[in-house]
Amino acid sequence: MKANPPIDRLRALWKEAFGDTDALLDKFFRVAFSFDRSRCVRDGEEIAAALYWFDCDLKGRKLAYVYAVATLKSHRGQGLAQKLIHETHEILREQGYAGVILVPAGEKLFTFYKKLGYEVATTCSRLTYQAGDSPVAIQKISPAEYARLLPAFLPEGGVVPGEGMLRFLDGYCQFYAGADFLMICEETKNGLTAQEFLGNIQAVPGILKALDFAEGHFHTPGKDRDFAMWLPLEADCPKPGWFGPALD
Numbered sequence: 738m739k740a741n742p743p744i745d746r747l748r749a750l751w752k753e754a755f756g757d758t759d760a761l762l763d764k765f766f767r768v769a770f771s772f773d774r775s776r777c778v779r780d781g782e783e784i785a786a787a788l789y790w791f792d793c794d795l796k797g798r799k800l801a802y803v804y805a806v807a808t809l810k811s812h813r814g815q816g817l818a819q820k821l822i823h824e825t826h827e828i829l830r831e832q833g834y835a836g837v838i839l840v841p842a843g844e845k846l847f848t849f850y851k852k853l854g855y856e857v858a859t860t861c862s863r864l865t866y867q868a869g870d871s872p873v874a875i876q877k878i879s880p881a882e883y884a885r886l887l888p889a890f891l892p893e894g895g896v897v898p899g900e901g902m903l904r905f906l907d908g909y910c911q912f913y914a915g916a917d918f919l920m921i922c923e924e925t926k927n928g929l930t931a932q933e934f935l936g937n938i939q940a941v942p943g944i945l946k947a948l949d950f951a952e953g954h955f956h957t958p959g960k961d962r963d964f965a966m967w968l969p970l971e972a973d974c975p976k977p978g979w980f981g982p983a984l985d
Contacts, residue, residue, distance in 0.1 A: 741772045742772075742777050742779065742784055742787075743784075744766055744770075746782075746783065746784040747766075747775075747777070747784055747787055748762050748766065749784075750784050750786075750787055750807055750809055751787075751805060751807060753807075753809065753810065754805075754807035754808070755805065755807065761909065764905065764908055764909070765905060768904050768905060768908075769791075769901050769902070769904060769905035770789070771901070774789060774790050774791065774792070774801075774901075775787065775788065775789045775790070776788055776821055776824065776825050776828070777821070778817050778820065778821050780812060783809065783812075784809070785808065785809050785812040785817055786806075786807065786808040786809070786812065786817040786818055786821050787805070787806075787807055787821075788803055788804070788805060788806040788807070788818075788821060788822070788825060789803070789804055789805050790802055790803045790804065790825075790829075790837075791804070791898065791899055791901050791902040791905075792899035792901065792902075793838065793896050793897060793898055793899050793902070794896070794897040794899065795835070795836070795894070795896050795897070795974075795975060795977055796894070796975050798835035798836070798971075798974060798975065799833060799834050799835055800834065800835060800836050800837065800838050800896060800977070801829050801834045801836075801837050801838070802837075802838050802839065802896075802898070802902065802980075802983070803822075803825070803837055803838070803839045804839065804840070804983070804984045805984065806818055806821075806822065806839075819853065822853060823853070826968070826970065829970055830970045830971075834970055835969070835970060835971045835973075835974035836967060836968060836969045836970050836971065836974040836977075837855075837967065837968045837970060838858065838896060838965050838966070838967050838977055838980055839855070839965065839966055840964060840965050840966070840980070840983040840984075841966060847963065847966065850966050851966075853968070854968050855966040855967060855968045856966060856967060856968075857963045857964075857965075857966055857967075858965050858966060858967035858976055858977045858978075858980070859964050859965040859967075859977055859978060859979050859980045860959065860960045860961070860962060860963055860964055861956055861957065861958065861959055861961065861962060861964040862956075862957055862958070862959025862960070862961040862962070863954060863955065863956055863957075863961065863962070864938070864941075864954070864955045864957060864959075865952065865953070865954050865955075866941045866942055866945060866952070866953055866955065867942065867945070867951065867952055868942055868945035868946045868950060868951050868952070868953075869942025869943050869945065869946050870946065871943055871946060872943050872944075872946040872947035873915055873940050873943030873944055873946075873947055874915060874916065874947075875913050875914070875915045875944055875947050875948070876913065876914060876915075877911055877912065877913055878912045878913065878914045879907075879912065880900075880903035880904065880906070880907045880912055881903075882912070882914070883903065883912040883914070883919065883921065884897070884898075884900070884903060886914055886919055887919065887935075890918070890919045890935035890936050891935065891979060892935075892958050892978050892979045893978050893979075894975060894976065894977050894978020894979060895977075895978060895979040895980075895981075896965075896977050896979065896980045896981075898981070898982060902982070905984075906921060906932075906982055909923060910922060910923050910932065910982070911923075911924060913944075915936070915940060915944070917936050917937040917940060918934065918935065918936030918937050918940050918944070919933075919934075919935045919936055920933065920934045920935070920944070921933045921981070921982045922934075922953075924948070924950070928950055928951070928952050928953055928954065929945065929948060929950040929952075929953035929954070930953070930954045930955075930956075931953065931954065931955040931956055931957070932956055932981065932982040932983070933956060933957075933981030933982040934955040934956060934957040935957070935958070935981070938955070938957060941953065941955060956981065956982075958979055964980065964983075965977065965980040965983065
């Protein structure tokens, strides 16, 4: 049995590929990482390629949300990511996952994943709003409360993120609820960005006013752009209709 890969090597690959801060990586490897939900390709002492997944639910079926697929710059062009993804599919099948969902980071990656059998499953709109004159009632909630309320707001075929994913988002994202909306958002000095907004979009100007932001950007159900791709691992796996707070 192979020893688990060194965390420092996994961190180095992630940072080279995505440029994320040490603070974010600290949080990921402290609260969300599991050796059981990750795979890598080794080249001697190097971690040449790696990927991770979170558990999600679709109509009572277990999906794997695969993310942070990366290859060291020095090892690109060798087909390592493709090999790793194929091997991961087989492992996920053995573990009873009904399908895989992922979010390509750019147009070239949509093409790459199509060649691996994936198809576009969900679309979205990304809308920009300005603050209105009157605030709406809004309250900050816990990830657990968000998960409890979520089914009532999800579109048909909506994917429910698992506890691990919500735990990772908690801390650098905030969870909010109102009478007719739910939202996961990141608040920075440059404005508010909602990774998932569900419910009454007309409430957004009032939300911005209540949270004291002049402008906000909202990821919400719509047909403006392709978003998540999907690969069934079981023949009767339903196709997702919505996927929200992706780590894209």
